[in-house]
Amino acid sequence: MTKRIKLIGSAIGNCGRLNGCESSPYQISNSLANTEGILLDSDVVAYSGGSHDVLAQREFFIKVAHHAECAISKGAFPIFIGGDHSCAIGSWSGVAYNLQKQDKELALIWIDAHMDAHRPDTSDTGNLHGMPVAHLLGHGHKELTSILTAMPKLKPENIVYFGIRSFEKPEEDFLQSLGVKIYYQHMLNNETFEAEFLAEFKRLAQLSSGNVGISLDLDGLDPTEIAAVGTPVDDGIGSGVFFDAMSKININDLIAFEIAEYNPSLDRDHRSMQYMLQLLKLLVYRIRYDAE
Numbered sequence: 353m354t355k356r357i358k359l360i361g362s363a364i365g366n367c368g369r370l371n372g373c374e375s376s377p378y379q380i381s382n383s384l385a386n387t388e389g390i391l392l393d394s395d396v397v398a399y400s401g402g403s404h405d406v407l408a409q410r411e412f413f414i415k416v417a418h419h420a421e422c423a424i425s426k427g428a429f430p431i432f433i434g435g436d437h438s439c440a441i442g443s444w445s446g447v448a449y450n451l452q453k454q455d456k457e458l459a460l461i462w463i464d465a466h467m468d469a470h471r472p473d474t475s476d477t478g479n480l481h482g483m484p485v486a487h488l489l490g491h492g493h494k495e496l497t498s499i500l501t502a503m504p505k506l507k508p509e510n511i512v513y514f515g516i517r518s519f520e521k522p523e524e525d526f527l528q529s530l531g532v533k534i535y536y537q538h539m540l541n542n543e544t545f546e547a548e549f550l551a552e553f554k555r556l557a558q559l560s561s562g563n564v565g566i567s568l569d570l571d572g573l574d575p576t577e578i579a580a581v582g583t584p585v586d587d588g589i590g591s592g593v594f595f596d597a598m599s600k601i602n603i604n605d606l607i608a609f610e611i612a613e614y615n616p617s618l619d620r621d622h623r624s625m626q627y628m629l630q631l632l633k634l635l636v637y638r639i640r641y642d643a644e
């Protein structure tokens with residue numbers, strides 16, 4: 353029997369710099385069905401609150417987290433589609449809660465140009481898409497660190513960053529004080545990325561007994577190839593390099609996958625959409641047919 357896949361969309365965009373990401377889950381699930389013939393069981397949760405309305409955000413993330421928790425408890429593989437990257441608070445809170453109930457731990461690989469590790473008091477903009485990692489680690493608005501459970505969703509030693517090249521000092525100081533492992537973009541290149549990524553994936557798989565998540569902020573990739581993001585930063589991981597690495601991970605150790613920050617209004621040549629469709633197709637095939 354093949355593993356069931358559940359697409360869980362977070363239609364939220366106003367916690368980022370530009371609006372637009374909120375339509376991404378609809379566009380991606382439709383394009384996957386129309387272009388690649390892959391129709392996934394999907395639920396999209398739409399956010400309708402203000403950009404700094406913490407209580408509305410809490411209600412939204414609780415809904416998304418419930419979908420995530422429910423999918424995993426039924427043995428399905430969640431593919432999370434954002435949304436600006438604040439969506440990660442809902443998705444990974446749900447996954448982590450499910451694991452915590454079984455005395456297990458989530459490990460997470462975070463691919464991003466940015467650290468997303470601001471706390472409300474260090475962020476100039478107050479935009480939540482710059483804060484999801486801090487919240488998953490248990491720091492920030494109480495309303496958002498307590499989605500489904502008051503327990504922190506991630507241990508600092510269970511998250512590893514790749515692609516980092518734009519950040520503020522308070523974020524770096526915060527992560528360093530916790531001992532979070534960071535592969536800055538300047539430490540790796542398109543020749544060395546794959547070996548380090550696969551080694552970290554394997555290490556986290558052992559540490560979490562096979563419960564590794566990957567959250568891909570599209571702006572972690574090279575913006576000359578993947579341009580449809582609101583906060584592009586020069587350089588970045590080659591999109592083909594990341595694709596190849598994803599084709600080689602042990603798929604049995606991957607518990608869920610997330611794509612965030614795709615902004616359809618910036619995708620003039622549709623290259624970013626084409627890339628995501630190929631990546632999701634790879635993932636869907638690997639989960640359905642490679643998984644044991």
Ligand SMILES: [Mn+2]
Nearest residue numbers: 437464468569
């Ligand atoms: Mn991000």
